[in-house]
Amino acid sequence: MEVVVIDSLNAYLHAMPSDNYLVLQMHELVSYLAQQGVVTLMTLGQHGVMGNLRLDVDISYLADTVVMLRFFEAEGEVRKSIAVIKTRTSDHERSIREFKIDRDGVSIGAPVLGFTGILSGQPVLTSSTGELFASRSSAEADGA
Amino acid sequence: MQYRSTAASESRLATGTSGLDDVLRGGITSQRLYLIEGTLGSGKTTLALKFLIDGREVGDRGLYITLSEIVDELTAVAYSHNWSLEGIELFEMVAEDEFNSEHEQSLLHPSEMELGETVRGIIEQVERTDPVRVVLDSLSELRLLSQNPLRYRRQILALKHFFARRNCTVLMLDDRTSAPGDLQLHSITHGVISLEQLANDFGSERRRLRVIKLRGLKYHGGYHDFTIETGGLVVYPRLIAADHHREYSSEPVTTGLAELDALLGAGLFPGTNALLVGPAGVGKTTTAILCMIAALERGQKAVYFLFDERISTLMIRSKALGMDLERHIHNGALKTARSIRRNFLRESSPAQCAVRWKKVAWKS
Numbered sequence: 001m002e003v004v005v006i007d008s009l010n011a012y013l014h015a016m017p018s019d020n021y022l023v024l025q026m027h028e029l030v031s032y033l034a035q036q037g038v039v040t041l042m043t044l045g046q047h048g049v050m051g052n053l054r055l056d057v058d059i060s061y062l063a064d065t066v067v068m069l070r071f072f073e074a075e076g077e078v079r080k081s082i083a084v085i086k087t088r089t090s091d092h093e094r095s096i097r098e099f100k101i102d103r104d105g106v107s108i109g110a111p112v113l114g115f116t117g118i119l120s121g122q123p124v125l126t127s128s129t130g131e132l133f134a135s136r137s138s139a140e141a142d143g144a
Numbered sequence: 145m146q147y148r149s150t151a152a153s154e155s156r157l158a159t160g161t162s163g164l165d166d167v168l169r170g171g172i173t174s175q176r177l178y179l180i181e182g183t184l185g186s187g188k189t190t191l192a193l194k195f196l197i198d199g200r201e202v203g204d205r206g207l208y209i210t211l212s213e214i215v216d217e218l219t220a221v222a223y224s225h226n227w228s229l230e231g232i233e234l235f236e237m238v239a240e241d242e243f244n245s246e247h248e249q250s251l252l253h254p255s256e257m258e259l260g261e262t263v264r265g266i267i268e269q270v271e272r273t274d275p276v277r278v279v280l281d282s283l284s285e286l287r288l289l290s291q292n293p294l295r296y297r298r299q300i301l302a303l304k305h306f307f308a309r310r311n312c313t314v315l316m317l318d319d320r321t322s323a324p325g326d327l328q329l330h331s332i333t334h335g336v337i338s339l340e341q342l343a344n345d346f347g348s349e350r351r352r353l354r355v356i357k358l359r360g361l362k363y364h365g366g367y368h369d370f371t372i373e374t375g376g377l378v379v380y381p382r383l384i385a386a387d388h389h390r391e392y393s394s395e396p397v398t399t400g401l402a403e404l405d406a407l408l409g410a411g412l413f414p415g416t417n418a419l420l421v422g423p424a425g426v427g428k429t430t431t432a433i434l435c436m437i438a439a440l441e442r443g444q445k446a447v448y449f450l451f452d453e454r455i456s457t458l459m460i461r462s463k464a465l466g467m468d469l470e471r472h473i474h475n476g477a478l479k480t481a482r483s484i485r486r487n488f489l490r491e492s493s494p495a496q497c498a499v500r501w502k503k504v505a506w507k508s
Contacts, residue, residue: 001479002397002414002444005432011451030417031385037392040417041435043428060419065408067431069422080426082407089416090396090409097407101427105466106434108403 004033008043009059023059030062064088069099072115074125075135081115081123082108096123100133109133156361157313160198161191163379164337167355167364172335175311176359177304179283179329181318182339186351187372188317189213189221191339192279194376195315196232199277206232207275209266211285225375233273237265259289263299267306278307281317283329297328304332334359339370353379400438404431433462433469440472447479455480 006012013022033040044059060066066086071078082099084092095111114127125132156171165171172178182188196206210218215236222229262285270278283300290296300316307314318329330336336356343349352367370379396411405411412418412435420428436446450458459469472478 001447003436003439003446005436005446005448007429007432007448007450008452028383028385032383032388033417034415035385035389037390037414039397039412039414039435039439041420041432042417043420043432045428046421046423060421062417063419064416065412065418067408067418067420069420069426069428069431071423071426082404082431084407084409087409089413092409093407095407097403099427101430101465103464103466106401106404106427106430108401108407110403 002038004038004040006040006042008045010045023062026059026062060086065092070123072123072125074132077135079132081112098132107133158198159191160194161377161379163368163370163381164191164353164377166381167353167368167379168358169361169363172313172358173361174313175308176334177307177314177316177332179316179318179333179336180339181320181329181336182353183320183341186339186341187370187377188319188339189218189281190225190372191377192281192315192317193218193222193225193227193229196277196279197227197229200231204276205273206277206279207235207269207273208232208279208281209235209237209269210281211237211262212282227375233269233275235269237262237269259286259295259299262286262289263303266303270306270310270312274310275312278312278314279317280314283316283318284321293328297332300329300332330357333357335361397442398438399435400441401434404434429458430462430465430467433458433467436478437467437469437472440477443477445477445479446472450480 009022009026012026030040042063064087065084068083068085070081070083072081073079080099080101081096083096086092093111095113096115097111098109100107100109110131112125112131114125114131115123116126117124155174156168157174158165158171159168180188180191192208196208199206208218213236215234218234219229266280280303286299287296290299316329316333335358337353338356339351339353341349341351350369351371352369354367355363355365364381364384366382368379368382370377372378392414394414396413398405398411399408408418418435420431422428436448439446462469469478473480
């Protein structure tokens with residue numbers, strides 16, 4: 001087997017006698033999978049939707065790669081963004097990209113440079129230079 | 145886990161308890177005295193009975209001497225595990241004349257006579273049945289009869305020498321009713337295995353064991369979770385990552401989306417992990433599935449551990465996004481751990497999950 005997905009760590013956490021235990025257990029499990037040459041994907045839900053998001057357990061130090069997914073608003077819509085905040089194996093892109101899930105599956109747009117407040121956990125798009133996906137209302141208008 | 149047998153481990157005697165022999169790296173040394181200690185209900189009797197039953201299978205005569213339980217209770221334990229105790233000598237050494245007034249009028253304290261009688265009784269039984277494997281259940285009786293640590297230690301030492309002369313492998317059970325820190329037995333015995341039962345705030349109890357000492361042999365230290373199932377104890381040796389290494393290519397693989405590969409720098413590297421963090425509904429699961437489908441399309445195999453939703457829900461919504469999981473499940477490339485749901489998680493120990501995961505992973 002080459003890929004293992006654990007969805008989600010939050011549920012796994014609830015099975016543990018203590019938070020500390022999860023970290024130790026995950027450490028061993030993740031190292032085991034690493035020894036096997038497996039690509040491990042783990043999801044971790046955060047509390048809240050916007051603003052200061054909180055994690056049940058800090059496990060990010062165990063991860064080789066951390067991909068952060070966030071909501072943001074632009075042009076009167078809730079949109080999604082994706083950014084890689086850490087990789088151990090290669091140099092990653094520093095930019096934020098827009099992220100969209102629809103009938104065609106997942107699409108990721110070009111880097112969006114107009115964000116501020118990324119580190120506060122509440123990215124705000126201050127200036128758009130046309131990198132965003134067409135908004136759903138305007139796309140429908142085009143189709144009609 | 146399989147361990148290569150070395151010259152030293154050739155004389156190892158399997159305990160018959162699944163998983164425990166892995167923890168012990170093959171078993172215990174034969175013809176020695178061992179202490180199995182544990183609180184009430186932690187599984188000592190089950191472990192000991194299995195040891196005798198396993199011995200019977202290989203032709204070792206077994207003797208179970210009980211100082212506290214009666215034979216009926218033992219057979220009930222065996223019955224609950226679908227075991228037959230045929231061919232195993234059960235000897236119940238409960239003083240029948242306890243209510244006899246004779247002792248009460250004696251000038252000697254009853255314990256002084258009883259201790260000698262009990263030890264003599266044990267010796268008589270062993271000489272009569274000439275066993276290879278012996279279980280002594282439990283030591284707390286002997287301890288109480290001895291009244292002071294010195295006598296107790298002398299009696300156990302005497303028994304140890306007696307058993308050593310007869311080439312018996314002995315398990316002594318102790319329910320740890322003594323004051324904490326009573327370590328006298330630890331120093332006399334050849335090995336000590338400690339069983340524990342822990343209560344949880346929610347869900348079923350957890351049990352774990354630890355090999356405290358095993359003279360001259362290597363074993364996997366630390367706590368290992370176990371459960372009591374029909375058929376005996378099942379020990380889940382703690383996953384030790386360093387014991388499992390496999391050669392693999394370190395070339396990065398694609399996530400299935402060029403833009404995501406670009407974000408990551410060069411896709412995903414085998415032997416690494418990626419954590420997808422974000423609020424609910426932002427697309428963590430979908431992203432994970434995207435990467436997994438890319439691997440399946442490459443002809444690789446994948447295992448998906450799903451805790452938060454039902455597999456059918458996941459398949460329906462993936463299909464709506466143009467990602468067909470069904471095909472891969474059908475051709476066997478994708479394994480979903482259906483049985484490992486929240487229910488299972490709640491009732492099992494972390495190590496039990498890890499072992500289960502490993503099992504699922506190895507099969508694919």
